[in-house]
Amino acid sequence: MNSVPQMSRQLRQQLGFTLLGLATTIVVLPILLLVGYILVQGASAISWEFITAMPREGMRAGGIWPALVGTVLLTLGTAIFAVPVGIAVAIYLAEYAHDTSLTRLIRLAIINLAGVPSVVYGLFGLGLFVIFLRLGTSILAGSLTLAIMTLPVIISTAEEALRAVPQSFRIVSLSLGATQWQTVRRVVLPQALPGILTGVILGLERAAGETAPILFTVAAFFLPRLPRSIFDQTMALPYHLFVISTQVPGMPLRIQYGTALVLLAFVLSMNALATVIRSHFRRRRQW
Amino acid sequence: MREPKFLLENVSYIYEDGARALHDISLCIYPHKITAIFGPAGGGKSTLLRLLNRLNDLVPGRHLEGRVLLDGEDIYAPGVDVHALRRRVGMVFATPVPLPMSIRRNLTYGPELAGVRDRARLDELVERSLRAAALWDEVKDRLDEPASALSGGQQQRLCLARTLALEPEVILLDEPTSGLDPISTAKVEASLQELKRRYTIVIVPHSVQQAARVADHAVFMLQGELVEEGPGELLFTRPHDQRTEDYITGRFG
Numbered sequence: 001m002n003s004v005p006q007m008s009r010q011l012r013q014q015l016g017f018t019l020l021g022l023a024t025t026i027v028v029l030p031i032l033l034l035v036g037y038i039l040v041q042g043a044s045a046i047s048w049e050f051i052t053a054m055p056r057e058g059m060r061a062g063g064i065w066p067a068l069v070g071t072v073l074l075t076l077g078t079a080i081f082a083v084p085v086g087i088a089v090a091i092y093l094a095e096y097a098h099d100t101s102l103t104r105l106i107r108l109a110i111i112n113l114a115g116v117p118s119v120v121y122g123l124f125g126l127g128l129f130v131i132f133l134r135l136g137t138s139i140l141a142g143s144l145t146l147a148i149m150t151l152p153v154i155i156s157t158a159e160e161a162l163r164a165v166p167q168s169f170r171i172v173s174l175s176l177g178a179t180q181w182q183t184v185r186r187v188v189l190p191q192a193l194p195g196i197l198t199g200v201i202l203g204l205e206r207a208a209g210e211t212a213p214i215l216f217t218v219a220a221f222f223l224p225r226l227p228r229s230i231f232d233q234t235m236a237l238p239y240h241l242f243v244i245s246t247q248v249p250g251m252p253l254r255i256q257y258g259t260a261l262v263l264l265a266f267v268l269s270m271n272a273l274a275t276v277i278r279s280h281f282r283r284r285r286q287w
Numbered sequence: 288m289r290e291p292k293f294l295l296e297n298v299s300y301i302y303e304d305g306a307r308a309l310h311d312i313s314l315c316i317y318p319h320k321i322t323a324i325f326g327p328a329g330g331g332k333s334t335l336l337r338l339l340n341r342l343n344d345l346v347p348g349r350h351l352e353g354r355v356l357l358d359g360e361d362i363y364a365p366g367v368d369v370h371a372l373r374r375r376v377g378m379v380f381a382t383p384v385p386l387p388m389s390i391r392r393n394l395t396y397g398p399e400l401a402g403v404r405d406r407a408r409l410d411e412l413v414e415r416s417l418r419a420a421a422l423w424d425e426v427k428d429r430l431d432e433p434a435s436a437l438s439g440g441q442q443q444r445l446c447l448a449r450t451l452a453l454e455p456e457v458i459l460l461d462e463p464t465s466g467l468d469p470i471s472t473a474k475v476e477a478s479l480q481e482l483k484r485r486y487t488i489v490i491v492p493h494s495v496q497q498a499a500r501v502a503d504h505a506v507f508m509l510q511g512e513l514v515e516e517g518p519g520e521l522l523f524t525r526p527h528d529q530r531t532e533d534y535i536t537g538r539f540g
Contacts, residue, residue, distance in 0.1 A: 098347060166384075168380075168382065168384040169384065169386060169387065171342065171345070171380075171384075172380065172384045172386060172446075173386065173396070174342065174345070174373065175340065175342055175373055175377070175378045175380075176373070176374075176377075176396055176397035176400070176449065176450075176453060177370045177371065177373045177374035177397055177400055177401060177453065178370070178396075178397075178400050179370055182400055186396070187386060187387070190387070191387055
């Protein structure tokens with residue numbers, strides 16, 4: 001009599017675990033398929049020339065060098081603007097700002113900014129940087145636009161990382177005669193750094209892969225040379241991929257997938273970098 | 288009688304929500320004595336302790352009435368350097384919190400912020416404070432290992448040593464042995480008896496028994512009020528107030 005509900009409970013548990021495992025598989029499967037498919041379709045296009053040559057014959061031949069360089073430059077430009085500002089804002093919000101209705105409003109705004117569609121950032125960048133500030137379609141305008149789009153991500157993850165540092169560390173540091181800033185710099189920031197860097201890289205990754213924000217602010221349809229200054233236009237991988245997939249008739253499929261593969265590899269290697277940095281800091285921890 | 292180190296004059300402390308944590312406390316804390324502030328939870332003992340190094344400055348919207356004098360000077364007067372004050376009035380907390388650094392860096396953290404740069408001087412401070420906290424022999428060969436690798440009892444003695452490295456005048460201890468085993472507790476209590484020769488010590492003990500063991504001067508607090516104070520040997524044997532007697536004989540609390 002007793003063993004029957006026992007059995008069914010075990011059975012239910014088995015069933016539960018199976019369902020959870022199935023859900024996990026369903027999540028992993030598309031990612032594997034996507035990466036695998038692009039790899040299979042695009043691998044044959046990858047060569048030294050494909051990476052380092054200028055596009056030729058209306059982009060139907062040659063390489064993607066200027067687009068790759070453009071994306072690297074835009075990512076760096078985004079980092080230069082977004083990282084210091086984002087971390088500074090996060091420190092202010094997490095460590096200094098009192099919980100007033102104003103700071104709550106600021107936080108709400110930041111969270112909501114993260115949900116604004118990227119094409120809206122693109123239009124905003126066009127209006128503010130390209131036209132109003134007369135930066136023209138340029139690497140500078142594109143980087144600033146991408147930076148504004150990236151800021152909410154960096155701010156919220158960095159604030160999260162700072163808040164995860166136990167309050168007791170702060171109290172102990174203050175009780176030892178440290179000022180609030182000394183406490184932040186010597187105790188809180190080092191603790192939060194791995195988390196902050198993860199957020200930074202996640203944000204930059206998104207910036208590297210976006211098309212819409214650079215569409216009106218920097219991206220060149222076809223510019224088979226490297227940019228000469230930060231006021232120059234540039235090609236960029238995501239936009240180049242869009243162009244060769246939709247705008248150029250008679251485009252060899254393997255070039256499209258090859259470009260997608262390079263973009264994917266770029267973004268995934270940033271991801272890998274984040275993981276390496278995190279584990280490096282974890283090993284270096286002195287407690 | 289010597290001059291009091293701390294003098295509290297009619298101190299009341301009110302939180303933002305209007306709750307009174309302390310009512311009209313007047314109290315002298317004398318140097319080279321262990322003053323034990325004891326009583327049931329929620330009586331304002333920790334609040335009182337944190338008034339003495341202004342650690343309650345961090346609580347928003349608090350309100351303090353009365354005066355807190357250290358060597359005759361109001362520590363809440365405008366223009367007081369609160370960071371220098373906290374170096375003069377060091378604190379050890381109930382839960383040992385080693386900073387996420389090596390043992391050595393934990394000890395040099397305060398002095399370095401105070402401007403001590405000289406290597407030899409820092410090394411000397413490290414050794415002296417670890418010896419005074421009875422931890423030197425156990426850690427002298429692994430000063431550069433993470434402080435978190437120490438046992439709970441060792442961590443608490445490290446925290447005591449860290450406070451001593453500030454070369455303070457007063458040491459505040461908020462239930463410093465509440466998480467410790469009896470042997471570690473005995474070590475800390477023995478250190479206190481040594482330390483009182485050089486410092487003024489104020490402790491919130493974690494039990495009446497500990498209060499009775501360590502107190503030169505005992506202060507009984509109940510619901511934010513100072514009920515009774517007196518020399519330890521008198522207060523625990525012949526209390527005047529019925530509430531004190533009821534508490535120390537275990538009738539409540």
